Amino acid sequence: xxxxxxxxxxxxxxxxxxxxxxxxxxxxxxxxxxxxxxxxxxxxxxxxxxxxxxxxxxxxxxxxxxxxxxxxxxxxxxxxxxxxxxxxxxxxxxxxxxxxxxxxxxxxxxxxxxxxxxxxxxxxxxxxxxxxxxxxxxxxxxxxxxxxxxxxxxxxxxxxxxxxxxxxxxxxxxxxxxxxxxxxxxxxxxxxxxxxxxxxxxxxxxxxxxxxxxxxxxxxxxxxxxxxxxxxxxxxxxxxxxxxxxxxxxxxxxxxxxxxxxxxxxxxxxxxxxxxxxxxxxxxxxxxxxxxxxxxxxxxxxxxxxxxxxxxxxxxxxxxxxxxxxxxxxxxxxxxxxxxxxxxxxxxxxxxxxxxxxxxxxxxxxxxxxxxxxxxxxxxxxxxx
Numbered sequence: 001x002x003x004x005x006x007x008x009x010x011x012x013x014x015x016x017x018x019x020x021x022x023x024x025x026x027x028x029x030x031x032x033x034x035x036x037x038x039x040x041x042x043x044x045x046x047x048x049x050x051x052x053x054x055x056x057x058x059x060x061x062x063x064x065x066x067x068x069x070x071x072x073x074x075x076x077x078x079x080x081x082x083x084x085x086x087x088x089x090x091x092x093x094x095x096x097x098x099x100x101x102x103x104x105x106x107x108x109x110x111x112x113x114x115x116x117x118x119x120x121x122x123x124x125x126x127x128x129x130x131x132x133x134x135x136x137x138x139x140x141x142x143x144x145x146x147x148x149x150x151x152x153x154x155x156x157x158x159x160x161x162x163x164x165x166x167x168x169x170x171x172x173x174x175x176x177x178x179x180x181x182x183x184x185x186x187x188x189x190x191x192x193x194x195x196x197x198x199x200x201x202x203x204x205x206x207x208x209x210x211x212x213x214x215x216x217x218x219x220x221x222x223x224x225x226x227x228x229x230x231x232x233x234x235x236x237x238x239x240x241x242x243x244x245x246x247x248x249x250x251x252x253x254x255x256x257x258x259x260x261x262x263x264x265x266x267x268x269x270x271x272x273x274x275x276x277x278x279x280x281x282x283x284x285x286x287x288x289x290x291x292x293x294x295x296x297x298x299x300x301x302x303x304x305x306x307x308x309x310x311x312x313x314x315x316x317x318x319x320x321x322x323x324x325x326x327x328x329x330x331x332x333x334x335x336x337x338x339x340x341x342x343x344x345x346x347x348x349x350x351x352x353x354x355x356x357x358x359x360x361x362x363x364x365x366x367x368x369x370x371x372x373x374x375x376x377x378x379x380x381x382x383x384x385x
Contacts, residue, residue, distance in 0.1 A: 015129045019122065019351035022335075031343040032373035037121075037171055039205075039291035039319045039364035042234045042284065044271070050283050051274040058270065066266040069254055070242070074269050077276040078242050082217045082225065088247045091254055092269065094261045096201050096228035096241035099253075100124055102260065103224050103243055104163075106252035107195050108133055112162040115153065115194075119172055119322075119352035124165045124197065134160075137353065142324070146175035146313055150184050157188055163195040164188070169202035169213050172322040172352050172360040174315020176206070176213050186220040195222045201241075204232030204285045205292055206317045212285075213317065217244055224249060231318070233275055233284045234291075240264055240272040288364075292319045295363035295370055302374045309381055319364025322349075324357055327384050331357050334384075342376040 027033045048055055069075070070092025078092075079085040093099040100123055108114060110132030116125045118137040128135040138153040140146045153164070166185065169176045177185070189196045196216055203213040217225040228241030243253050257263070274280055299321055303312045312323040327334065331348035338344040349358025361377075363370055 015126045017123065017126050019347055022347070022351070023345070026339055026345045030339060030345045032369060032376065033345050034362045034365070034370075034373045034377075035345040035347045035360070036362045036364065037202075037318060037320050037360070038231045038236055039234050039288050039295075040366055041236060042287070047235075047271060047274060047280065050280045051277065052279070053274060058267065061267060061270065064266060066263055066269045068257060068263040069250075070264065071266075071269045071273065074240075074273045074276070075242075077273055078244070080276075082215060082244050084218065085244055089244050089250060091243045091245075091250050091257070092264055092272075093241045093243060093253075093257070094264050095230060095236075095239045096199060096226050097123060098257070098261060099226040099228070099241045099243040100197070100199060101127060102253040102256035103197055103226065103245070103249075104128065104131060105256045106249060107197075107224075108162055113158065113160045115156050115161055115164045117148065117166045117170070119170070119349070119354050119358075120165075120167050121171045121199070122351065122353055124199070125353065140170060140173055140175060142173075142313060146170065146173040148177065148181060148185075150181065150188070153185070154188050157192055157194065159192055161192050161194045163197055165197040165199070166216075167199040167202075168216070169200075169205070169317035171199075171202065171318060172320060172347070172349075172358075173313065174202075174207070174318040174320065174322065175313075176316040179214070182214070182216060182219060186216065186223075189222065190220055193222070195224060196220055197224045198226065200225055200227045201231040202318045203227070205288050205319060207292055207296060207315060215244075221246070229272055229275055232288050233281075234288050235271075235275055235284070238268045238271055238275075240268050288319075291364045292317075294367070295319060295365065296321075298367060298370055299361070299363040299374070302378070306378060306381060309385065320360050320362045322352075322358055322360050324349075325359065325381075326357070327381065329384060331359055334359070334380075338377060338380060342380050344373055344376050346377070 075087040075090040198216040230236035310323040347360040
């Protein structure tokens with residue numbers, strides 16, 4: 001029997017997460033990082049100040065393992081946002097990334113059919129490919145304001161479809177599904193008994209109004225609703241996320257954690273519990289919305305001043321825009337030149353599943369950083385026109 005090598009035609013080809021590779025390599029190197037999808041992070045001191053918490057309570061914390069599923073206090077806080085959920089419906093994870101990973105591993109087997117919303121943060125799509133799933137796409141359409149083509153979804157769904165994965169509000173377009181669109185997606189999933197996996201990390205980062213984007217939780221009995229403190233809360237460094245699902249699925253997700261992280265840290269659990277408390281959460285959500293809305297005003301002004309190159313559908317949530325552009329260069333090559341020539345990092349549309357010319361550009365930064373970064377993009381754009 002011959003040995004199998006990495007170059008063997010029958011061996012599995014690992015799909016790298018290209019966007020994360022790019023950010024990991026450059027985000028701490030460039031002068032201005034406009035590739036992030038969250039806002040300027042909150043400090044520990046500010047979090048403790050807003051909670052009126054004595055810092056000594058944290059300094060005296062014993063650094064033991066917390067419960068693998070998360071502390072009961074944190075899970076109770078999370079259930080407040082999901083009607084009729086109990087702590088048995090919650091698994092605390094290391095970011096939403098682990099919640100997504102463990103959900104895919106728990107739900108699907110090689111050969112199963114997975115349908116993913118595109119454009120999207122491509123983690124679930126890549127996980128599907130690396131797990132030997134039959135991965136299909138359904139699209140949001142720019143010409144319709146980035147609303148979803150649900151006729152396409154209905155056509156793609158088969159009796160073999162085991163899971164439909166959505167991101168709402170959407171990354172990178174900032175589109176928020178309407179109630180009617182959410183209901184129809186749930187109906188399409190129900191028509192074949194498929195699970196609905198919803199990444200909801202931008203709920204709370206809406207561009208207008210006071211209401212928050214509703215969860216898919218409670219809309220259908222086969223929903224896994226995943227979220228984290230990274231985006232709408234401005235706390236990415238805590239690496240706290242969660243999955244909300246039926247108890248039998250939570251048990252499977254917990255089983256997967258035994259092979260991944262085992263648990264998040266006890267300090268992250270305690271700080272997350274503070275962040276989600278009624279005393280602190282409103283401050284964090286309003287802070288994020290202030291960053292989103294102030295930053296978008298500057299970003300829209302910049303788009304308008306470069307209207308001969310960029311075209312943007314106004315995002316409804318998130319601290320980023322996803323403009324198309326009409327320069328004679330691919331998005332990936334433009335990103336490379338921005339790194340090399342202007343020390344600026346943004347993300348190419350190809351990294352969200354689209355081959356057309358788009359950039360995702362963050363505006364959730366302090367004003368001086370944002371304006372300086374956009375100014376350097378303009379310099380290269382003027383050179384390329």
